Amino acid sequence: xxxxxxxxxxxxxxxxxxxxxxxxxxxxxxxxxxxxxxxxxxxxxxxxxxxxxxxxxxxxxxxxxxxxxxxxxxxxxxxxxxxxxxxxxxxxxxxxxxxxxxxxxxxxxxxxxxxxxxxxxxxxxxxxxxxxxxxxxxxxxxxxxxxxxxxxxxxxxxxxxxxxxxxxxxxxxxxxxxxxxxxxxxxxxxxxxxxxxxxxxxxxxxxxxx
Amino acid sequence: xxxxxxxxxxxxxxxxxxxxxxxxxxxxxxxxxxxxxxxxxxxxxxxxxxxxxxxxxxxxxxxxxxxxxxxxxxxxxxxxxxxxxxxxxxxxxxxxxxxxxxxxxxxxxxxxxxxxxxxxxxxxxxxxxxxxxxxxxxxxxxxxxxxxxxxxxxxxxxxxxxxxxxxxxxxxxxxxxxxxxxxxxxxxxxxxxxxxxxxxxxxxxxxxxx
DNA sequence: TTGACTACCAGACATTTGTCTGGTATCTTC
DNA sequence: GAAGATACCAGACAAATGTCTGGTAGTCAA
Numbered sequence: 277x278x279x280x281x282x283x284x285x286x287x288x289x290x291x292x293x294x295x296x297x298x299x300x301x302x303x304x305x306x307x308x309x310x311x312x313x314x315x316x317x318x319x320x321x322x323x324x325x326x327x328x329x330x331x332x333x334x335x336x337x338x339x340x341x342x343x344x345x346x347x348x349x350x351x352x353x354x355x356x357x358x359x360x361x362x363x364x365x366x367x368x369x370x371x372x373x374x375x376x377x378x379x380x381x382x383x384x385x386x387x388x389x390x391x392x393x394x395x396x397x398x399x400x401x402x403x404x405x406x407x408x409x410x411x412x413x414x415x416x417x418x419x420x421x422x423x424x425x426x427x428x429x430x431x432x433x434x435x436x437x438x439x440x441x442x443x444x445x446x447x448x449x450x451x452x453x454x455x456x457x458x459x460x461x462x463x464x465x466x467x468x469x470x471x472x473x474x475x476x477x478x479x480x481x482x483x484x485x486x
Numbered sequence: 487x488x489x490x491x492x493x494x495x496x497x498x499x500x501x502x503x504x505x506x507x508x509x510x511x512x513x514x515x516x517x518x519x520x521x522x523x524x525x526x527x528x529x530x531x532x533x534x535x536x537x538x539x540x541x542x543x544x545x546x547x548x549x550x551x552x553x554x555x556x557x558x559x560x561x562x563x564x565x566x567x568x569x570x571x572x573x574x575x576x577x578x579x580x581x582x583x584x585x586x587x588x589x590x591x592x593x594x595x596x597x598x599x600x601x602x603x604x605x606x607x608x609x610x611x612x613x614x615x616x617x618x619x620x621x622x623x624x625x626x627x628x629x630x631x632x633x634x635x636x637x638x639x640x641x642x643x644x645x646x647x648x649x650x651x652x653x654x655x656x657x658x659x660x661x662x663x664x665x666x667x668x669x670x671x672x673x674x675x676x677x678x679x680x681x682x683x684x685x686x687x688x689x690x691x692x693x694x695x696x
Numbered sequence: 697t698t699g700a701c702t703a704c705c706a707g708a709c710a711t712t713t714g715t716c717t718g719g720t721a722t723c724t725t726c
Numbered sequence: 727g728a729a730g731a732t733a734c735c736a737g738a739c740a741a742a743t744g745t746c747t748g749g750t751a752g753t754c755a756a
């Protein structure tokens with residue numbers, strides 16, 4: 277029937293693309309048993325017109341699934357963040373974590389939480405925080421900052437200082453810990469945008485990369 | 487340096503492929519600024535030889551990431567899970583969530599937490615739980631179960647019953663709530679494998695001076 | 697009928713693309 | 727210095743590929 281072939285074309289494309297390889301027009305032709313390229317082309321055009329597929333003109337294998345637009349990204353899970361901040365720490369990655377925020381707009385990284393200082397904010401040891409890299413933050417944000425050559429997760433508070441000035445403090449969310457009042461500059465690595473707790477390990481550990 | 491270019495080629499390929507489009511050799515050439523196709527080709531060949539890439543000969547854009555590489559998956563974030571369980575609820579999706587667990591092995595779904603009954607387990611209202619679909623679970627697991635036509639997140643406890651039998655109970659982690667002792671069958675939707683909390687990320691985010 | 701529309705076919709053309717041969721410059725290693 | 731290895735360049739060719747023009751057969755509705 278009419279509609280039947282189109283459905284077969286769509287399912288062929290969807291399965292192939294999900295499996296990781298985009299068919300060319302002639303591969304669709306062969307898969308469907310058409311003896312003309314144009315037959316496959318027209319079905320593909322129709323699927324694009326109906327929004328079932330997207331295509332990049334003129335490039336080979338340029339068809340995409342629209343739901344790819346909600347795509348996922350992998351960001352590095354850093355092991356330790358030490359002196360020198362991220363520049364050095366980037367090389368010390370523990371694995372990768374999947375996020376659905378586009379990291380190309382603003383760099384993201386992930387960090388494993390140590391210690392119980394944020395317990396009352398429901399952030400526990402071994403949780404993973406997703407951090408958006410930025411040099412400053414607002415009052416009330418949960419941030420990652422460098423304290424004594426170690427990355428620490430705390431809540432940022434901006435308190436009024438003498439003579440109308442203001443000062444940044446790092447507050448834990450656990451009465452057993454004390455606030456940190458930095459003496460000099462406060463080196464903020466970024467703002468925590470998400471917290472994750474995994475009950476099963478699923479982080480990818482890489483061996484080596486060229 | 488020598489290795490530096492190869493790394494750039496690899497990362498270009500990896501990012502492009504993960505983003506859903508496999509570059510052609512000449513696209514690599516242009517991206518790297520080579521004036522000869524062969525330069526890109528040789529780097530790709532070397533990456534294939536070292537196992538960092540795989541390729542299908544003679545077909546355009548035939549490079550793949552090896553199986554062991556990380557990939558991210560998108561799973562549905564269900565709005566409400568009601569009577570009938572997941573089968574009906576699948577159509578009531580609120581969005582998608584990125585995970586790095588392969589959902590083809592065992593179905594996964596995500597659910598937004600309501601209520602404070604798991605507060606002491608550091609699971610707060612509006613948190614998102616990633617659930618692996620399974621009809622049963624073990625003592626101590628945090629599960630999603632159907633209670634009164636509503637999906638609820640609780641800790642599962644198997645307690646000894648009369649005459650050597652055992653009974654399942656659903657325990658909140660908040661003293662203000664009472665355990666649920668199901669009368670009939672306990673309908674478990676799945677086991678919570680991850681908890682996520684997203685802090686609101688304003689589009690108009692201004693950095694203030696810390 | 698006519699006209700439109702759809703599905704498919706036949707053949708062709710210009711790019712794109714994978715692949716190949718050979719060359720240059722710069723290293724290291726013996 | 728010679729030999730080998732590496733990284734890159736120059737140019738080319740055949741196959742793969744996107745795209746186009748025009749044609750046939752069937753359906754459906756006015």
